[in-house]
Amino acid sequence: MSKSCFQVISLLRDAAGRVEGETAQLVKDAVKVLSSHELYAPSITRFRDNDRIATQYYDGLIRLHHPTRQRKKSVVDALRDKRGSHGERRRVSADVKNALENDTEWNFDILQLEKITENHALSQLGVKIFERWKVADFLSCNEDILYRWLCTVEAHYHAGNAYHNATHAADVLQATSYFLDSPSVAAHVTENHAIAALLAATVHDLDHPGRGNAFLINTRQSLAVLYNDHSVLENHHVALAFQLTLQQNSNVNIFGNLSREEFTSMRHAMVEMVLATDISRHFEYLVKFNKMNVVDVQEEAREGNSLTICNMLVKCADISNPTREWSLCQKWAHRIVEEYFEQTREEREKGLPVTMEVFDRKTCNVPLTQCGFIDMFVREAYATFSEFANLSPLSTQLEANCEQWKALSSSWTPANNLSLHM
Incomplete structure (x- = not known):
């Protein structure tokens, strides 16, 4: 302060x-x-009395309860040096290869890849994206170690979660790679931060239990106690990622050949980026991004800007579902709502405070909840970031999807909630 x-x-x-x-x-x-941190969210602390959805998003997702710089080469320079040969790619079936064909496009169908790979979209897509960005070269590690790391990370996501599973991580990784490909972004991001962003996206929801921070706090679970009720899951995701990577005699230590300074820099960046996905700090990071100056800045400021951009970039990747083409947007919405329904059910069964009452399967109007999420979190973030990244079609798609949800809201009945995620 x-x-x-x-x-x-x-x-x-x-x-x-x-x-x-x-x-x-x-x-x-x-x-x-x-x-307090609420200084960063002055525009959302008061709502109209009838704005029930916005109020509950705020209470459930935000309020909860009351290094040495290394490898400063820009992404543009690094990729000019490295791109060209993709090397020997791990053998995959023709179906998987076809499903991966358009992974550099915004409307890449990650759910189709999930189906074809039988829930191994993260490891299959991760190999291709990491190869394209030469992650193994940057980390000076064997490609087999990197692949084993991907498989280990994938195995520690909960396949039974409707939304927070390895496919969501793959989706966020794909979006992160897409954003980094933007020349407007690449011109301001250092190579080490770009690699850190890809790794952070991969692990950003590791071991997610399918329940939110408020639920963990209200049930006094060990993780909430360990992290003092602050960014509980986000701290756990990134801590577990490093525990799995650095365990003794590990055959997945992708950082094993980095110098102490390089590792410290990479770890700092990854931790920052994963913690930035805490939705309760959304407006704090949005304000920091808006205040950033990228014109005629000194080297130290450029390094700071690079991290600020990547924090925002991974955040936007994490909430990218409403900006995808309508079919994908709708399917992802059904998945997250299904997870919220289950949390509400468990909260009621255990006599806990209900985090977001609007997500009751018996009464919920799903399209209205999606409009509320777009209004509160997505629209402003994407308006800001897409202007910086020169990706205005994403905001255009967001508005088109919002209109689709509004059109559906008038005819939505609770009966529709019985078969969302099938």
Whole structure:
């Protein structure tokens, strides 16, 4: 927090002691906001009384409860040096090869790949993307080690989750690679941050239990206790990723040939990017991205900008479903809603506070929940990022999908909720 902000807080506290009643309470509320992370979300702390969906998204997903720089070569320069030969690719069936054919396109059908590979989309797509970005070369590791690492990571996602599974990780990885391919992005991202973003996308929901942070906190689960109720799952995802990678006698240690400084830099970047996916800190990262200056900056500022861009990039990849073509957008929405339905059911069964009551299978209007999510989180983030990355068609698709959801909302009945994710 800046010195000027502390001065404002001090002045407000003094003023609070000299006024009474409602005015005093308003001053105290202002001090509370200035002293917390909610400073980054001033536009969402108040909703219309009837905006039930927005309020519950806020309460359920945001509120919850009250290194040495290395390898500064830009992505553009690095890929100019490296791209050309793809080397020997691991043998895959013709069906899988065909399903992977369009992986550089935004509307790549990851769900078709999931079906063809029998839930191994992450390892199959990961091999191709990592090969294209020369990840093994950058890490100075054997390609077999990198493949085993991918398979190990994939095995620690929960295939039984409707949404937070390895296919979601593959989807986020594909989006991350797509964003990094944008010349407008690549011009400002260093090579080490680009590689870190690909790895972070791969592990960003590792071992996700299919329940949100609020649920873990309310049930006093060990992870919530371990991480003091702060970014519980995000901390766990990235911590487990490094535990699996660095375990003794590991045959999946993709960082084994990095110097201490290189490893420290890579670890710092990956941790930052995974923690940035915590939706409760969404507006904090959006503000930081909006404040970034990429014009005529010094080397140190360029390094900081690179990380800020990648934080935003992975965040946008994580919430990219509403910007995909309608069929994919709809299928992903049904998956996440199914997971929320199950969480609500369990919360009611256990007598817990219900995180988001709107996600009750018996009453939920799914299209309205999707419009609410777009309004609260996706639209502004994509308007900002797509302008920077010169990817305006994504925002155009987002608005088209939102109109589709609005059209469906008037005829939606709870009966539709019985067979969403089949």
